[in-house]
Amino acid sequence: MRLGTAIALELLIAGGAIGAVTFGVTRAADLADSYLVKPAVAAELPLPETELLPKAMLHVEHPPSTPSVFGGPDLELLAPLGATPVVKTKINHGGTSLSLRLDFASGARAAFKPLQIYPQSDPRKEIAAYRIDRLLGIGRVPPATWAEVTVASVVAGAEEQYRPFVAKRLADEALYKQGMLRGEMSWWVPEVVPARLNGLPLDEPEGRHLWSQYLSVNAKVPPEARNLITQLGAMIVFDALVDNDDRWSGGNILMSPDRQVLYTMDNTFTFSREWSDRPAYALKKCQVFSRALVARIRGLTLAQLEAAVRVTEPRAGSPSMLLTDEELAAVLMRRDRIVEHIDRMIAEYGESAVLSL
Ligand SMILES: Nc1ncnc2c1ncn2[C@@H]1O[C@H](COP(=O)(O)OP(=O)(O)O)[C@@H](O)[C@H]1O
Ligand SMILES: [Mg+2]
Structure with missing residues (x-):
């Protein structure tokens, strides 16, 4: 992290370009400072105790395929999510929780809600809702599954000037352990x-x-x-x-x-x-x-x-x-x-x- 980038970050936030309106200039300065001191800030903060399963244990058995409106079988849409490295990260706006968009090296795109501090955003419930939607034959919840990605890859996937902001939001709002974020990934609906x-x-x-x-x-x-x-x-x-x-x-x-x-x-x-x-x-x-x-x-x-x-x-x-x-x-x-x-x-x-x- 370079000083110039930290200043640019402050200017962007002061100008509202990041769009996180609750995020004031003072906190932006704090964030830029901490990122200057600790480039790997997110991975080094004291971590809440969240049990993470080894990746191989995250396999989810899906209910029988029900037709959906997403243009392909659920398992095919889900297979590439988290399967290749994260290449691009964006924080979704408009909600009250920590919700990200991740692009993978394969070209696949996911919505990702990690385990987080907000009680109104519990990722297991999104997966349960998806499965019950299919059980009822409705087919309108985007396919969702458990997945894991590293904090470092999610931060690195953001544009350089936003990395401190993404690192700070993950540090403040996500629950993670040993540098890994666990949460729910949904197939990204291209346009809504x-x-x-x-x-x-x-x-x-x-x-x-x-x-x-x-x-x-x-x-x-x-x-x-x-x-x-x-x-x-x-x-x-x-x-x-x-x-x-x-x-x-x-x-x-x-x-x-x-x-x-x-x-x-x-x-x-x-x-x-x-x-x-x-x-x-x-x-x-x-x-x-x-x-x-x-x-x-x-x-x-x-x-x-x-x-x-x-x-x-x-x-x-x-x-x-x-x-x-x-x-x-x-x-x-x-x-x-x-x-x-x-x-x-x-x-x-x-x-x-x-x-x-
Ligand atoms: N699977 C998805 N496909 C496309 N866009 C999505 C998807 N999930 C979330 N989004 C976009 O991100 C925004 C915030 O996500 P949402 O799940 O509503 O989070 P929150 O719990 O914070 O409200 C949504 O309004 C939508 O625009
Ligand atoms: Mg929402």
């Missing part, structure tokens, strides 16, 4: 845009009002909105099941640029043991549902869920689970609440009106 319906953001009041009308019994849904409404209905049921309490907090509903595909992305704030207000509220706005999805939800068993979230660790000789017994029991508790709501709608409006998506 904020989700809109008739030009209205889905997660703002006017957009919400519109979709809740369209998800009402006997609504007149314009043909061009129908596909999106069906996908949104599935996402709301999914979120109620996994208890995603972050979907409606802004910036977490994304779609393809052609506005045809809704992605169920950012599922790390999930799997509480509760029936949280926000996902439950969204569900209660829905009066119509997909018949196929309702059949899968009704038929969901603990055994299916356990199989979906089981991770095999060949060297340990025993499987481990992405979710605890209590978290799995809470999924089934919420399943019962979802079914109760759907049955109430059916009693009131009739099955053909309700199971109409």
